[in-house]
Amino acid sequence: MQYYMPTRIIEDREVVRKNASLLREFGKKAVIITGKHSSKHNGSLEDTIRALESEAIAYQVYHEIEENPSVENVVSAAASCEGVDFVIGIGGGSPLDAAKAVAVLLGNPELEPMEALFGTKQRKVLPMVAIPTTAGTGSETTPYAILTLHKEQTKRNFSIKVFPEIAFMDLRYFLTMGKTTRIHTCIDAFTHLVESYLNTNANSYSDMVCEAGLTSWSKGFPGIAQEVIEEEYMQAFMQASTIAGIAISQTGTSIPHGLGYALTYHHGLSHGHANGLLTPAYLKLFAKKNPEKVRLLLNCSGFEDIAALEKVFAKLLEPIHLSKEQADRYCDEMLQNEAKLRNYPYPITKEELLRFYD
Numbered sequence: 120m121q122y123y124m125p126t127r128i129i130e131d132r133e134v135v136r137k138n139a140s141l142l143r144e145f146g147k148k149a150v151i152i153t154g155k156h157s158s159k160h161n162g163s164l165e166d167t168i169r170a171l172e173s174e175a176i177a178y179q180v181y182h183e184i185e186e187n188p189s190v191e192n193v194v195s196a197a198a199s200c201e202g203v204d205f206v207i208g209i210g211g212g213s214p215l216d217a218a219k220a221v222a223v224l225l226g227n228p229e230l231e232p233m234e235a236l237f238g239t240k241q242r243k244v245l246p247m248v249a250i251p252t253t254a255g256t257g258s259e260t261t262p263y264a265i266l267t268l269h270k271e272q273t274k275r276n277f278s279i280k281v282f283p284e285i286a287f288m289d290l291r292y293f294l295t296m297g298k299t300t301r302i303h304t305c306i307d308a309f310t311h312l313v314e315s316y317l318n319t320n321a322n323s324y325s326d327m328v329c330e331a332g333l334t335s336w337s338k339g340f341p342g343i344a345q346e347v348i349e350e351e352y353m354q355a356f357m358q359a360s361t362i363a364g365i366a367i368s369q370t371g372t373s374i375p376h377g378l379g380y381a382l383t384y385h386h387g388l389s390h391g392h393a394n395g396l397l398t399p400a401y402l403k404l405f406a407k408k409n410p411e412k413v414r415l416l417l418n419c420s421g422f423e424d425i426a427a428l429e430k431v432f433a434k435l436l437e438p439i440h441l442s443k444e445q446a447d448r449y450c451d452e453m454l455q456n457e458a459k460l461r462n463y464p465y466p467i468t469k470e471e472l473l474r475f476y477d
């Protein structure tokens with residue numbers, strides 16, 4: 120049994136400004152990796168630039184990270200860097216994952232990008248700092264980064280582990296999320312807690328973390344679909360998402376994440392939307408083998424039973440219709456994804472997988 124989480128998490132109002140001096144130890148020049156718009160509106164980019172300037176740390180900004188970033192996107196970000204000592208990712212999971220990829224690419228300039236990112240060896244990595252602005256992926260506390268591989272028409276976790284050195288958490292940055300982004304990303308955090316709790320690698324430590332995360336998530340839940348979310352609800356979701364990151368960094372995710380990638384790649388669903396649609400089926404499947412653990416999960420998250428959860432999710436998430444051929448093809452692909460299948464502790468048949476897409 121083991122538990123390893125080296126990221127220093129600091130949560131506070133104006134956390135970046137108050138802790139600017141911590142950035143000094145990472146070097147003389149930073150690259151800020153962020154998305155196209157949101158960090159300019161929620162104050163996170165400006166706060167970070169001010170913090171760097173107050174410490175006389177030079178910086179450059181790359182603000183072209185796409186949603187579900189591709190290998191090409193992160194290679195172009197790394198190519199824009201000159202003399203950089205460390206990487207700061209600001210935004211949702213997409214810029215945070217891209218920042219991790221840039222930290223690997225800059226650490227290994229002599230290697231081909233695909234070899235650096237997806238090779239089997241652990242590589243040199245520049246220090247990376249995470250400033251999340253969605254309460255979804257938990258990338259600020261995971262060693263993972265998911266990239267889109269256009270050649271393979273899917274998304275894949277790259278093999279190098281990059282835990283952020285620091286996760287700076289400031290509630291103000293999360294409050295600007297629109298309702299749909301909030302619903303989808305908060306549901307992603309929920310799916311992390313579900314797939315970590317109901318996982319081959321779950322142990323007493325990860326279960327304890329998941330139970331705390333589910334309880335926090337349930338406290339945020341009354342605010343999930345508010346037009347303007349009340350701060351106490353967003354705070355609960357923010358913490359649930361970071362806790363969920365800690366949980367999956369111990370266990371990995373499982374079948375809904377594996378099946379969800381196809382819905383994102385081929386049908387354009389956001390990551391949380393895709394996983395949320397697939398989660399009730401995972402609970403039903405797991406409950407056949409271990410009803411007690413599913414009952415504990417539902418207790419912590421405040422749902423009476425799976426049917427109640429399914430009803431709520433059906434209201435929050437637009438359904439998607441797949442043809443038989445599509446469902447069949449995605450299940451065949453999933454059957455090749457040994458890493459995700461291994462995280463479901465029981466044997467699974469193709470018929471059972473097809474039921475996820477019903």
Ligand code: NAP
Nearest residue numbers: 154155156157187211212213252253258261263265295296
């Ligand atoms: P995202 O793709 O990072 O962002 C989605 C949208 O939300 C973007 O348009 C973004 O705008 C906007 N946005 C971000 N923060 C905002 C804010 N505070 N206010 C208003 N708008 C905001 O979404 P995500 O769901 O957080 O990340 C998804 C990615 O993370 C996927 O690639 C997924 O595979 C990956 N993921 C990673 C892990 C991990 O452990 N590393 C786990 C699960 C998922 P801008 O583009 O303008 O910023």
Ligand code: FE
Nearest residue numbers: 256307311390
């Ligand atoms: Fe996820």
